[in-house]
Amino acid sequence: MSEPPQLHSRRTLNLRFDIPISKTKEFWDALKRGKLVTTKCSKCGNITFPPQADCPRCMSSETEWVELGTEATLVTFTHVRVTPASFEGKGPYTIAIAELKDGLKVLAWLEGVDAEKAKPGLKVRVEARASGDGNPYYVFVPA
């Protein structure tokens, strides 16, 4: 069946965002040193992950950086086969959520585990990585 006539627009958009990270710079710098840190509210003691400079519980802007342990337990996961356009050629990959010892949860890729061996309850650890263009990120690997 042929498509009805369409105007193939000539005005294209190429969106690329410059995302401010000055308020979470400590996190990205620590990651480059292989450490996992996050924010703790100096007023109410609330610890948040992902880190944020303003406490979402008491709304204080006085926060400090604390180091988190990297040991974690897998909560859930999925094996992604159909990837987004900007991840073309990167798949398939496994995305997981794991819980750190203090109860905070983290979302990242799970690497180094056969697909059928991924199970809730699996012991993993958070490990720092750097992308091809030097941006730091983190993954889960078997503990």
Add this chain to the structure above:
Amino acid sequence: MSRVAIVGIGHSRFGRRTDVNLGELAFESIKQAIDDAGVDKKDIGNVVVGSAGIWYEESLPAVVVDEYAGLSGAGTMRVEAACASGSAAVKAAYNSIASGETDVAMAVGVEKMTEVDTSTSVELIGRAGSYTWEFENYGMTFPAYYAMYAVSHMNRFGTTEEDLSRVSVKAHHYGALNPLAQFQKEISLEKALGSQVVSWPLKLYDACPLSDGSASVVLASEETAKKLTDTPIWIKGVGYSSDTANLSRRDDYVGLRAAVTAAKKAYAMAGVGPGDIDVATAHDCFTIAELMAYEDLGFCKKGEAAKMIRDGQTEIGGKIPVNLDGGLKAKGHPIGATGVSMAVEITKQLRGEAGRRQAPIKNGVGLVHNIGGTGHYAYVTVLSRD
């Protein structure tokens, strides 16, 4: 506060609609809804357009749609609550009447998702959460979000991939009876189970398609509704809630907290409970989402959704028939149109106009469950004949 009724409904054919642009597509349901209501369009004080957008060329869909349908001059806005944008539009239109601002208002849901290529659509929906923390480095997709809930539900309650496929088989069964549905053919359990894995454990037949479509409702105050029609369908309860952008900040992955809260609020406002519901639409963007909806809405106990679908309790003749229009899976899911489409379906059911897929109506009460993102937004609406 005035009582508010649905007095007119309209619905376009859903699917890959490369034959129409945004305004033309919206017009199809707007005209039907205005004709069905029998209102003069100059009496419509507020037109709320639910559309998530960014996959079509227009930046201001509300004014484009209004101009095309000759509604310019009315109060208008575009609302966004991801896949619950349609219900958010109904809620905003409802508010403008309940508050006494206007006597007649419209909610128009419209989406055109097939003007960009499929992998770009996958990308844009995958960004529907926390871009920096969950997309930039990890390439989340919409199926991936719900797949993580499916894995957790399967692990906790013994729900199986076959149970998920059963939801799809039911959707296609009723979709085959809906002339406006994107897919109008039955499928077998084997076909659903054997389909391509998109994000394990979810397969192609666990996922709603990318769709174009529009749906519209005309709402009126009690006094005006009674003049216009003998069969007003009253909006008795609207509950809404939200949850965190980051999936990592959720308490668990076996249900949607926002949906539970929204349902409680809607039931309380309407003065009804799950046992009073004759027929419902549940947000089945993925099969696991429909199963979680049964539990979140109190149609069954936590962990018992798989038993409900296995026992046929959500088919015609069962305890609460769900998604007799084919659901998002078979009817299609033009994101902003979906919530309005659900309100149209429940209105048809309560009016007794659903033909071969008509549910038995005992209490005259129906329910719309519409989720945005992965439980990021939740709207539950209770509709009633009285």
